[in-house]
Amino acid sequence: MAEDFPSSHEEILKWQLSGGRTVGEVAQLLSAEGAYDEPDERRVRRIKVKLNLKGREASLFPNELVSTANEKTGLASIDLPPLATCPGATSFCRERCYDIDLGRRRPQHFLREYQTYLEVKKRLDNPKELADWLSKLVEQGIKEEEKLGIPRDKAIIRLHVGGDVFHENYAEALKEVARRFPEVHFYLYTHYDKAVEWLRDRPRNLRVNLSLDPANAKEFLSRPELLDAVDELTYILPDEAHLDEARRVVEEAKKRGKEAVIFLEKSRRSSLQRLVREKARDLLPHVCPEELGAETTCSVCRRCAVQPEKRWRATAEDPYVKLLRQKLLKEKEEEKSKAAAAPIVQMAPIIAAPEEEGERKVRVKIKV
Numbered sequence: 001m002a003e004d005f006p007s008s009h010e011e012i013l014k015w016q017l018s019g020g021r022t023v024g025e026v027a028q029l030l031s032a033e034g035a036y037d038e039p040d041e042r043r044v045r046r047i048k049v050k051l052n053l054k055g056r057e058a059s060l061f062p063n064e065l066v067s068t069a070n071e072k073t074g075l076a077s078i079d080l081p082p083l084a085t086c087p088g089a090t091s092f093c094r095e096r097c098y099d100i101d102l103g104r105r106r107p108q109h110f111l112r113e114y115q116t117y118l119e120v121k122k123r124l125d126n127p128k129e130l131a132d133w134l135s136k137l138v139e140q141g142i143k144e145e146e147k148l149g150i151p152r153d154k155a156i157i158r159l160h161v162g163g164d165v166f167h168e169n170y171a172e173a174l175k176e177v178a179r180r181f182p183e184v185h186f187y188l189y190t191h192y193d194k195a196v197e198w199l200r201d202r203p204r205n206l207r208v209n210l211s212l213d214p215a216n217a218k219e220f221l222s223r224p225e226l227l228d229a230v231d232e233l234t235y236i237l238p239d240e241a242h243l244d245e246a247r248r249v250v251e252e253a254k255k256r257g258k259e260a261v262i263f264l265e266k267s268r269r270s271s272l273q274r275l276v277r278e279k280a281r282d283l284l285p286h287v288c289p290e291e292l293g294a295e296t297t298c299s300v301c302r303r304c305a306v307q308p309e310k311r312w313r314a315t316a317e318d319p320y321v322k323l324l325r326q327k328l329l330k331e332k333e334e335e336k337s338k339a340a341a342a343p344i345v346q347m348a349p350i351i352a353a354p355e356e357e358g359e360r361k362v363r364v365k366i367k368v
Contacts, residue, residue: 015107017055017056017057017060018054018055018056018057019052019053019054019057021057023060023111023114024114026051026053026057026061027061027111027114027115027118028118029051029053030044030047030048030051030061030115031115031118031119031122033047033050033051034047035047035048035115036065036115036116036119037119037133038136039064039065039136039137039140041063041064044061044063044064045063048061060107060108060111061108061111061115062108062111062112062115064140065078065112065115065116065119065137065140066078066137066140066141066144067079067109067112067161068144072290072297072298073158073161073297073298073299074297074298074299074300074320074323074324074327075145075156075157075158075297075298075299075305076140076141076142076144076145076155076156076157076158077141077157077158077159077160077161078116078134078137078138078141078157078158078159078160079099079109079112079113079116079160079161079162079163080113080116080117080120080160080162080163080164080166081110081113081114081117081162081163082097082099082100082103082113082162082163083097083100084117084163085117085163085164085166086163086164086166086191086192087164087166087192087194088164088190088191088192088193088194088195088216089164089191090191090213090215090216091215092213092214092215092216092236092238093191093211093213093215093236096236096265096266096267098161098266099113099161099162099163100162102161102162103162109162113162113163116137117163119133120133120134120170124167124169124170125169126169127169127170127172127173127176128173128176130169130170130173131172131173131174131176131177131180134173134174134177135177135180135181138157138177138181138184141155141157142155142157142181142184148319148323149319149322149323150319150320151319152183152184153183154185154312154319154320155183155184155185156184156185156186156187156299156302156305156306157184157185157186157187158187158188158298158305159174159186159187159188160188160189164188164190164191164192164195165188165190165192165195165198165199166192166195168194168198171195171198171199172198174186174188174199174202174206175199175201175202175203175206178202178203178205178206179203181205182203182205183205184205185205185207185305185306185307185310186205186206186207187206187207187208187209187304187305187306188206188207188208188209189209189210189211189234189304190208190209190210190211191211191213191216193220193223193226195208196208196210196226196229196230197229199229200229204307205307205310207231207232207304207305207306207307208229208230208231208232209230209231209232209233209234209261209304210226210227210230210232210233210234211234211236212233212234212235212236212249213235213236213238214236214238214242214245217235217245217248217249218245221248221249221252227252227253227256227258228256230258231258231259231307232253232258232259232260232261232304233249233250233252233253233258233259233260233261234249234260234261234262234263234304235249235260235261235262235263236262236263236264236265237262237263237264237265237272237276238265238268239265239268239272239275240275240279243275243279243280243283246262246280246283247280247282247283249262250262250283250286259303259308260286261286261287261288261303261304262276262283262286262287262288263287263288263291264276264287264288264291264292269291273291273292273293276292288301289301295324295328296324297320297324297327299320299323299324300314300318300320300321300324302314
């Protein structure tokens with residue numbers, strides 16, 4: 001197996017494809033042929049033909065390396081493999097990695113991340129060359145968002161749904177890309193203290209959010225130089241025993257005039273929603289509204305993604321709001337179709353919960 005791929009992803013890389021080759025072998029073939037040197041759908045298709053990639057081999061690999069908007073963010077993203085590029089990963093996040101779960105459900109997402117990683121590695125010794133290549137991905141992301149009606153000056157690019165800033169040269173390239181696109185909003189989360197230092201002199205349109213969890217919060221909260229160098233503190237709340245630690249994160253952010261966002265551990269989200277509403281109402285304004293059950297996306301909220309002075313108010317004409325409304329309409333139609341096809345059963349009435357005092361309000365009411 002190629003050394004570029006960590007053993008933690010061995011199961012995925014050993015998938016046998018139609019030609020008897022593994023995912024890792026095909027990824028290496030594409031990279032060696034320069035499939036993504038100039039990201040272009042026709043170029044990738046020609047190389048697939050040259051390499052005789054057929055059936056599942058060809059269908060799983062993306063023609064472009066920019067991820068389209070996922071259901072939570074509503075944004076385009078440039079991603080890297082989880083864990084493989086996460087030198088700051090904690091024991092807590094390794095066990096609960098959202099991106100690993102996403103990759104298991106959507107194989108092409110994982111394969112896109114690995115292909116991006118190979119292309120980054122090829123250029124890692126030359127930050128300028130790497131920035132040139134990443135800039136082409138950013139242009140792709142902007143074009144994808146423009147197709148959805150999002151103007152260039154409101155484009156938001158999420159960096160690393162999977163992965164992290166794993167190398168100093170990669171950090172230099174990201175800063176250079178942000179300088180080349182001053183009108184675009186970039187944001188990322190990091191568990192890695194060295195990444196924070198590498199990105200200290202970043203341009204304002206690159207927002208860096210420090211990811212805290214029960215495994216690293218105590219150490220990181222005791223390092224003021226680290227907290228001062230980021231734009232936002234985030235914390236993953238796993239249970240009632242860690243409410244005081246979540247409060248400390250909020251307090252440390254307030255001391256520094258920064259924002260704090262609390263995320264709810266995914267596997268226990270429903271019970272944590274009740275916990276916060278019943279026993280930690282002071283944290284309600286800081287909990288991610290989508291994770292509290294609001295019909296919103298990162299693209300509409302923008303709290304983690306856009307600097308406060310650049311954050312525009314969501315209105316009915318906001319392109320991101322329109323996209324959210326389309327998504328909700330589609331989901332409603334799908335629910336109707338499923339209900340029509342399902343056998344008739346007696347259902348208990350569903351009563352909407354009253355709006356909780358102190359919860360962060362969604363500025364636009366989406367009517368479906």
